[in-house]
Amino acid sequence: MIQLQLRYLPNLVTCIRFILIGPILWALLKKYYPLAFYLFLVAGLSDGLDGFLARFFGWTSQFGALIDPLADKLLLMSSFMVLAYLKQIPFWLMILVIGRDTWIMGGALIYRYCVGPLNYKPVWISKLNTFLQLVLVTLLLIKLAFYPLPERLIDRLIEAVFITSLLSFIQYTWVWARQALFYSKILKKEPPRSLP
DSSP: OHHHHHTTHHHHHHHHHHHHHHHHHHHHHTTOHHHHHHHHHHHHHHHHHHHHHHHHHOOOOHHHHHHHHHHHHHHHHHHHHHHHHTTSSOHHHHHHHHHHHHHHHHHHHHHHHHTOOOOOOOOHHHHHHHHHHHHHHHHHHHHHHTOOOOHHHHHHHHHHHHHHHHHHHHHHHHHHHHHHHHHHHHHHHSOOOOOO
């Protein structure tokens, strides 16, 4: 019974990350920057914790596989929106990051509904993009909360996020289009089923 309850622990940790999004944004907008940083740090550590628990103990579930990346995306997207509002990142970068993530999530849903299961795992460019987004948000929170960082460092990170966002957007679109074309050809070749 206890084992059955413990297997839902990763999902609970992920839900806590969902809950933390609101206080992080509130702290940023109220300019309580140290609080925003520490809450963001807790959210980041929770991401590592739920992943460790799921892999090490085998406490995986379809629900967890769905909400874990969704929590990460919402945390980063909302952080980019507020940081753009605070003029810490360019508005165009916020549009690109949110547009890319919305396209990926929406495209996956449309593909699943119109074509079928999407057999595709994120590759290195997409993982690198997410990592760079996380680093950029973290450094900007450190800059706001504690001490200034070199503008050149922030500028280079913004450029890296821009390039990897664009490349991963193109890659996802290309892969999904190829798979959709492949499955549509298979469906055309299948003979019509006879009525019973």
